[in-house]
Amino acid sequence: MVSAFVSAAASVRFGAAPAHGAPAVCGQARGTWAVGSTPRPATLWMPTAPSSRPSRLSMKTETATEWVTCPGSELSPHHADAKISADVSLVMAANNIERPMIIGVAADSGCGKSTFLRRVSAIFGTKVSQGHTPQGDFMTVICLDDFHTQDRKGRAAAKVTALDPEANNFELMYQMCKALKEGKSVMKPIYNHETGKIDPPELITPNHVVVVEGLHPMYDARMKELLDFTVYLDLSDEVKIAWKIQRDMAERGHTLDNILASIESRRPDFEAYVDPQKRDADMVMQILPTNLIPDDTEKKVLRVRLLQKEETDVDAVYLYDEGSTIDWVPCGKKLTCGYPGIKFHYGPDNYFDNEVSVLEVDGSFAKLEEMIYVETHLNNTSTKFYGEMTQQLLKNPNAPGSSNGTGLCQVLIALKMREMYEKITGRKVLPNAAA
Numbered sequence: 001m002v003s004a005f006v007s008a009a010a011s012v013r014f015g016a017a018p019a020h021g022a023p024a025v026c027g028q029a030r031g032t033w034a035v036g037s038t039p040r041p042a043t044l045w046m047p048t049a050p051s052s053r054p055s056r057l058s059m060k061t062e063t064a065t066e067w068v069t070c071p072g073s074e075l076s077p078h079h080a081d082a083k084i085s086a087d088v089s090l091v092m093a094a095n096n097i098e099r100p101m102i103i104g105v106a107a108d109s110g111c112g113k114s115t116f117l118r119r120v121s122a123i124f125g126t127k128v129s130q131g132h133t134p135q136g137d138f139m140t141v142i143c144l145d146d147f148h149t150q151d152r153k154g155r156a157a158a159k160v161t162a163l164d165p166e167a168n169n170f171e172l173m174y175q176m177c178k179a180l181k182e183g184k185s186v187m188k189p190i191y192n193h194e195t196g197k198i199d200p201p202e203l204i205t206p207n208h209v210v211v212v213e214g215l216h217p218m219y220d221a222r223m224k225e226l227l228d229f230t231v232y233l234d235l236s237d238e239v240k241i242a243w244k245i246q247r248d249m250a251e252r253g254h255t256l257d258n259i260l261a262s263i264e265s266r267r268p269d270f271e272a273y274v275d276p277q278k279r280d281a282d283m284v285m286q287i288l289p290t291n292l293i294p295d296d297t298e299k300k301v302l303r304v305r306l307l308q309k310e311e312t313d314v315d316a317v318y319l320y321d322e323g324s325t326i327d328w329v330p331c332g333k334k335l336t337c338g339y340p341g342i343k344f345h346y347g348p349d350n351y352f353d354n355e356v357s358v359l360e361v362d363g364s365f366a367k368l369e370e371m372i373y374v375e376t377h378l379n380n381t382s383t384k385f386y387g388e389m390t391q392q393l394l395k396n397p398n399a400p401g402s403s404n405g406t407g408l409c410q411v412l413i414a415l416k417m418r419e420m421y422e423k424i425t426g427r428k429v430l431p432n433a434a435a
């Protein structure tokens with residue numbers, strides 16, 4: 001698809017690609033975006049140079065705020081200090097925030113939420129803050145583990161897992177997300193994964209985009225209602241185990257038995273409380289073992305299916321011909337593929353009670369720059385200029401999944417989030433704002 005924003009003369013200042021392993025919201029100064037002769041929408045939201053913008057971190061305005069006890073704080077002794085501001089935060093006007101958009105990203109632990117959100121932050125463009133919760137100048141990412149009602153010891157004594165709704169303060173979660181959506185600040189509890197304890201609350205101010213990620217963003221009906229866009233990352237057991245082994249053995253010193261036991265012990269609660277959220281998500285990314293290698297044991301080659309609910313405010317990405325069912329094997333001169341090749345599928349389907357469009361990518365890409373060839377065959381990608389999807393992948397080639405369908409689908413979902421933001425607010429985010 002060639003968007004109306006295409007301009008061969010367009011010049012982009014690229015920032016350094018965020019290093020893999022950087023915090024969920026990568027700090028990148030925004031560059032200028034010259035769109036040549038491209039007409040600018042009247043309501044174009046143009047970030048000013050970082051130095052002339054009020055820094056969210058240096059805002060002292062919240063000290064003038066009157067704080068009130070947040071409903072739900074009475075439900076856990078650990079949440080007694082949880083507060084919300086009585087009035088709309090001064091940060092709203094100071095940072096030119098009109099209407100915070102709230103996005104929910106649900107998945108089990110270790111299923112790639114942080115990795116995915118790094119792509120999202122690159123597309124929205126945001127500078128990262130230090131601290132427990134990444135609060136960028138455009139996007140904030142709240143981890144819902146912060147609403148655990150008990151510390152690790154408490155959960156062990158009560159014999160509940162963190163996945164059990166009993167172990168989470170949904171009332172507080174809802175009230176705080178509602179307050180942020182209304183433009184109010186909150187003093188949110190912190191769950192400290194290093195100590196397993198609940199730390200004193202931290203200040204979270206409203207932002208253009210607030211992502212709530214974790215085990216249960218869509219579990220509670222009122223929370224679900226608040227969310228403007230929802231995503232579920234659905235890993236098959238085989239892939240989940242492979243990723244867990246890779247991370248928890250290599251980086252966290254767990255043994256294989258340990259990891260397998262932990263996955264098994266969480267399974268009943270995962271199936272009861274986390275997994276069902278995928279039914280209602282606007283987009284689901286299924287990550288499965290490949291079909292291209294019979295009896296594949298390595299689980300390194302992935303088959304990724306992007307399920308896009310038809311009934312949303314953004315149009316589904318399609319391959320070639322909207323609504324048709326298409327299998328596409330693009331290997332050849334235009335797309336270099338090593339073993340076992342690459343295969344696309346697109347078509348309509350039903351997912352629980354919803355009509356969805358499915359875009360499937362099985363296999364890996366050998367040369368990322370050749371993704372432009374794939375991009376040319378995709379439509380409704382919500383890109384703002386020819387090659388934007390490929391450019392986003394090339395920005396961070398070493399991030400997990402860049403060379404397969406996970407990276408491609410991460411970028412496509414992030415572009416849909418940006419489109420949704422523009423629809424909700426009536427503002428335009430400059431393409432490549434993060435560069």
Ligand SMILES: Nc1ncnc2c1ncn2[C@@H]1O[C@H](COP(=O)(O)OP(=O)(O)OP(=O)(O)O)[C@@H](O)[C@H]1O
Pocket residue numbers: 107108109110111112113114115116243244246247400401402406407
């Ligand atoms: N697309 C991908 N391809 C391969 N590996 C991936 C991919 N996405 C994530 N991983 C790996 O899986 C592991 C977990 O990823 P990540 O930390 O993003 O998950 P998470 O859901 O945020 O985890 P947690 O909730 O436990 O913090 C990491 O080792 C990461 O490198």
Ligand SMILES: O=C(CO)[C@H](O)[C@H](O)COP(=O)(O)O
Pocket residue numbers: 108109145152162163192193194196215
């Ligand atoms: O499922 C999880 C989400 O990240 C964690 O296991 C849960 O938050 C408890 O954390 P910890 O194991 O550090 O006490």
